Amino acid sequence: MEFGFNEEQLMIQDVARRIAREKIAPSAEHHDRTGEFPLENIRVLGENGLMGIEVPTEYGGAGMDPVSYVLAMVEVAAADAAHSTIMSVNNSLFCNGILTHGTEAQKQKYVRAIAEGSEIGAFALTEPQSGSDATAMRCRAVKQADGSFVVNGKKSWITSGPVAKYIVLFAMTDPDKGSRGITAFLIDTAREGFGRGKTEPKLGIRASATCEIEFNDYVVQPDEVLGQEGEGFKIAMGVLDTGRIGIASQAVGIARAAYEATIAYVKERKAFGAPIGTFQMTQAKIADMKCKLDASLLLTLRAAWLKGQGRKFSAEAAMAKLTASESAMWIAHQAVQIHGGMGYSKEMPVERYFRDAKITEIYEGTSEIQRLVIARSETGLR
Numbered sequence: 109m110e111f112g113f114n115e116e117q118l119m120i121q122d123v124a125r126r127i128a129r130e131k132i133a134p135s136a137e138h139h140d141r142t143g144e145f146p147l148e149n150i151r152v153l154g155e156n157g158l159m160g161i162e163v164p165t166e167y168g169g170a171g172m173d174p175v176s177y178v179l180a181m182v183e184v185a186a187a188d189a190a191h192s193t194i195m196s197v198n199n200s201l202f203c204n205g206i207l208t209h210g211t212e213a214q215k216q217k218y219v220r221a222i223a224e225g226s227e228i229g230a231f232a233l234t235e236p237q238s239g240s241d242a243t244a245m246r247c248r249a250v251k252q253a254d255g256s257f258v259v260n261g262k263k264s265w266i267t268s269g270p271v272a273k274y275i276v277l278f279a280m281t282d283p284d285k286g287s288r289g290i291t292a293f294l295i296d297t298a299r300e301g302f303g304r305g306k307t308e309p310k311l312g313i314r315a316s317a318t319c320e321i322e323f324n325d326y327v328v329q330p331d332e333v334l335g336q337e338g339e340g341f342k343i344a345m346g347v348l349d350t351g352r353i354g355i356a357s358q359a360v361g362i363a364r365a366a367y368e369a370t371i372a373y374v375k376e377r378k379a380f381g382a383p384i385g386t387f388q389m390t391q392a393k394i395a396d397m398k399c400k401l402d403a404s405l406l407l408t409l410r411a412a413w414l415k416g417q418g419r420k421f422s423a424e425a426a427m428a429k430l431t432a433s434e435s436a437m438w439i440a441h442q443a444v445q446i447h448g449g450m451g452y453s454k455e456m457p458v459e460r461y462f463r464d465a466k467i468t469e470i471y472e473g474t475s476e477i478q479r480l481v482i483a484r485s486e487t488g489l490r
């Protein structure tokens with residue numbers, strides 16, 4: 109068993125840490141307050157290989173392994189969770205699905221620009237009436253005699269929707285077949301028939317723009333189908349397994365930032381004539397925060413390592429996401445409490461960590477859905 113990282117992994121961690129500290133952290137408060145999309149920083153991340161970490165170099169990526177992805181995501185998320193949301197969608201949800209299921213021409217056309225960070229990618233599964241139960245989707249793609257499809261319908265909560273150039277879309281092509289009637293498509297947002305709704309005002313990750321998107325007689329050509337017709341649900345679930353490693357990493361990054369802020373504060377803040385870190389009740393909280401933080405990171409690295417080995421990692425990714433997201437929420441909660449009144453103030457970043465942590469329990473499968481995935485894997489029952 110080996111707990112160290114190799115030179116490449118340490119190198120990308122270092123690059124991500126440097127950009128996170130020099131570019132992202134100084135503007136995190138601004139982006140949170142204004143909700144402004146951090147396009148300039150995303151370009152810098154892309155130029156340094158962080159928008160397509162696992163994408164082979166021939167498609168414009170860094171050609172690194174899933175463990176490298178975890179290490180880089182943690183650094184970026186610790187500086188600002190919204191940046192890491194945009195990064196995770198580009199890396200896991202957009203590039204990963206096309207690399208696994210796309211044709212050579214699709215990889216060249218869609219992956220390169222996104223992996224280089226010159227364009228932004230998005231992933232559109234959720235609809236106003238269907239989230240956890242994706243098979244209840246109503247967005248419809250009807251096949252034409254020439255093999256093209258005409259798409260009509262709405263998708264909601266689309267991360268990077270307001271700025272994305274390309275989107276991996278899931279639409280129903282054969283409603284009678286349920287989950288086997290869903291197909292994945294590659295969408296160009298500059299094309300006629302594509303529209304965007306208002307950007308959602310959110311509790312946290314405010315600079316990661318999220319909106320509803322709409323299709324009105326949007327025409328998809330046969331070479332813009334991703335994978336086989338009817339394979340969309342399988343593609344979406346596979347992509348989300350990878351995505352969960354990214355969200356677990358994001359949660360670890362937010363939790364680490366909250367933890368580090370707390371360690372600094374308990375040494376400096378005094379009450380009853382002593383630093384608050386000398387009180388046993390504070391010490392107990394710190395010990396529990398540290399254990400949850402390390403357990404989350406280890407579970408996340410295990411899932412990433414399994415993926416890198418080409419082994420099954422679906423349940424492990426769900427365990428990592430469940431543990432890391434609930435730990436991040438708990439750790440951020442303790443951080444606010446330990447900061448007392450200052451934890452409630454916008455002058456300190458811990459209230460942002462608290463708001464940002466919450467999303468990790470919701471998107472890419474809620475905690476309840478992760479528990480279903482884990483229990484089904486353990487029991488074999490559905």
Ligand SMILES: Cc1cc2nc3c(=O)[nH]c(=O)nc-3n(C[C@H](O)[C@H](O)[C@H](O)COP(=O)(O)OP(=O)(O)OC[C@H]3O[C@@H](n4cnc5c(N)ncnc54)[C@H](O)[C@@H]3O)c2cc1C
Nearest residue numbers: 231232233234238239240265266267470471472473474476
């Ligand atoms: C900021 C943000 C960004 C997002 N980005 C994207 C994106 O880029 N692309 C995209 O496609 N989607 C995106 N989503 C959507 C997100 O993945 C869904 O919100 C999430 O999967 C939950 O779906 P829902 O909101 O419809 O909740 P619902 O499915 O309606 O769930 C409501 C509640 O019921 C519980 N529940 C549902 N089914 C079960 C069950 N079987 N057993 C127990 N409990 C259950 C849920 O856990 C939850 O607590 C985003 C959401 C947010 C908030």
